[in-house]
Amino acid sequence: MMANLLFVTDLDFQARGRDYGSEDRELIAQLKEYFDMRVIKPFDKQLISNAIRADLVVVRNSGSVSGYREQYDEFRAAAQDGEFRVFNSHDGKADQTANKAYLVELFDAGLQVIPSALTLRAWNALPLTDSEYLAKPVGGADSDGLVVGEKDPPEELFDGSMLVQPRLTIAYEISFYFLNGIYQYGLRSTTKRWEMEPWEPSEEQLAVAQTFVGWNTMSVGIQRVDFLVTPAGEMLLTEVEDLNPYLNLHSLDDATRRGFTYAFVEALQELVNN
Numbered sequence: 118m119m120a121n122l123l124f125v126t127d128l129d130f131q132a133r134g135r136d137y138g139s140e141d142r143e144l145i146a147q148l149k150e151y152f153d154m155r156v157i158k159p160f161d162k163q164l165i166s167n168a169i170r171a172d173l174v175v176v177r178n179s180g181s182v183s184g185y186r187e188q189y190d191e192f193r194a195a196a197q198d199g200e201f202r203v204f205n206s207h208d209g210k211a212d213q214t215a216n217k218a219y220l221v222e223l224f225d226a227g228l229q230v231i232p233s234a235l236t237l238r239a240w241n242a243l244p245l246t247d248s249e250y251l252a253k254p255v256g257g258a259d260s261d262g263l264v265v266g267e268k269d270p271p272e273e274l275f276d277g278s279m280l281v282q283p284r285l286t287i288a289y290e291i292s293f294y295f296l297n298g299i300y301q302y303g304l305r306s307t308t309k310r311w312e313m314e315p316w317e318p319s320e321e322q323l324a325v326a327q328t329f330v331g332w333n334t335m336s337v338g339i340q341r342v343d344f345l346v347t348p349a350g351e352m353l354l355t356e357v358e359d360l361n362p363y364l365n366l367h368s369l370d371d372a373t374r375r376g377f378t379y380a381f382v383e384a385l386q387e388l389v390n391n
Contacts, residue, residue, distance in 0.1 A: 119151065119152050119153040120152050120153065120172040120173065120386070120389045121152070121153045121155070121170070121171045121172045121173075122148065122152035122153065122154050122155070122171060122172065122173050122174075122175060122385070122389075123155050123157060123167055123168055123171035123173070123174045123175070124141075124144075124145060124148070124154055124155065124156045124157070124175050124177065125157055125158075125159050125164070125174060125175065125176045125177065125179050126141045126156060126158070126159070126176075126177045126178050126179055127158050127159060127160075127178065127179055127180045128141060128142065128156075128178075130178065130179075130180035132180070132363075133311075134309060134310060134311030134312070135311050135363050136367075137178035137180070137363065138178075139367070140178060140363065140364060140365075140366050140367070141177050141178050143366060144177065144366075144378070144381075147378050147382070148175075148382065148385075151382050151385075151386065152385070155167065155171070158179075159176070159179035159180065159182075159185060159188070159189065159192075160184070160185035160188050162188075164188065164192055165191065165192060165195050165200070168192070168195070168196075168200070168201040168203075169195075169200055169201050171201060172202075172389050173201075173202050173203075173204060173385060173388060173389050174196070174201055174202065174203045174204070175203075175204050175385065176203060176204070176205060176360070176361055177361055178361055178363060179360075179361045180361075182215060182360070183215075183256065193207050202388060204337055204338055204384070204385060204388060205335060205337065205338025205339060205340070205359060205360065205361075206335055206336040206337045206338055208334065208335055208336055209333055209334075209335040209338070209340070209357075209359035209360070210332070210333050210334065210335075210359075211329075211333050211340070211356075211357035211358070211359045212356065212357060212358050212359055212360050213335075213359050213360045215256050216255055216256060217233075217253060217254075217255050217256075217280045218235060218255055218280065219357075220233040220280065220354070220356075221233045221234065221235055221239070221280070223329070223332070223354065228328065228329070228332075228354070229325055229344075229351070229352055229353055229354060230353060230354040231282050231283075231285065231345065231353040231354065231355055232244060232245065232282060232283055233280055233281070233282050234275075234280075234281050234282070235255070235275065235277060235279075235280060235281070236275050236277075237272055237275040240270065240275065240281055243283065244283075245283040245285070248268060248283045248284055248285070249265065249266065249267055249268065249283070249284035250265075250266050250267075250268065250270050250281055250282065250283055250284055251263065251264070251265055251281070251282050251283075251284050252264040252265075252266070252270065252274055252279045252280065252281045252282075253279065253280045253282075254278060254279060254280075255277070255278055255279065255280050256278075264279070265284065285345065285347060285353070286347060286348055287345045287346065287347065288346050288347060288348045288350075289305055289306050289307075289345075289346050290305070290306040290310055290343065290344065290345050290346065290355070291303060291304070291305045291306070291316060291318070291322075291343070291344050291346060291352070292304045292305075292313065292341050292342065292343050292344075292365070293318065293323070293326040293341070293342045293343075294339065294340075294341050294362070294364065294377075295326075295330050295339065295340050295341075295342065296338075296339050296377070296380055296381060296384060297337055297338070297384050298330055298335075299380075300323060300326075300327070301376075301377050301380065302315070302369060302373050302377065303315070303316045303317060303318045303323075304316055304365055304368055304369075311363075311365070313365045313368040314368060315368065315369060315370060315373065322352060325344075325352055326342045326344070329342050329354060329357050330342065330357075333357055333359055335359050337384065337388060338359065339362055339364070339381075340357060340358060340359040340362060341356075341357075341358040341362035341363070341364070342354070342356075342357050342358075343355045343356045343357075343358065364377075
């Protein structure tokens with residue numbers, strides 16, 4: 118008998134440069150071969166009751182939780198209380214927290230992170246503060262509320278609600294994709310952020326990405342670790358997406374895509390069986 122899997126996604130969610138609906142339809146078609154599937158939107162009022170009846174809940178491209186904050190908080194609390202099992206597990210320390218302040222924590226720890234500040238004092242201590250700046254809501258996503266300004270951001274910007282970073286020159290961007298902590302594949306941007314192509318990192322580059330996976334002690338799930346690369350070749354972390362990472366499956370060759378899908382199925386089956 119197939120396990121009952123509840124797949125949480127918003128197939129209609131619109132995001133710049135990403136086709137969430139197509140990606141999840143492809144995954145759903147593959148998973149139906151192994152599971153009794155039901156698809157539900159993340160803001161459906163029956164989400165928790167359906168989740169309790171399922172053998173496993175898989176959260177995929179569910180969009181920014183800022184649009185359904187109350188429902189998400191209730192769902193997260195129920196999962197953490199053990200009412201149902203979720204993949205990704207809700208014990209990540211990065212984007213799952215809906216608080217980009219983790220970038221300041223990592224930068225202050227001396228890791229390879231884009232310089233980030235929450236206070237004016239911290240900003241004044243950053244390198245490259247004579248450049249333009251980017252300010253992002255601490256609880257934001259998908260560039261919602263992004264502010265781009267000249268040097269010397271106003272003092273009132275540092276009220277704790279905005280993460281402020283220098284606007285750096287980018288040669289290209291790279292993303293590492295991990296499943297249950299195991300590296301799966303890498304992609305590199307071509308001309309735009311979400312126009313990606315297959316790319317093989319060096320051992321040193323992969324080790325840098327694994328540093329952040331090790332820091333983010335998420336039990337089970339998929340996480341995408343994103344970096345910008347400067348013209349000098351320096352990797353600087355921009356994000357650890359551990360809630361509902363877009364996978365860019367359409368950018369993969371057939372063999373890599375099949376390999377990832379099989380690994381995903383195996384991870385879900387193992388979680389159900391245990």
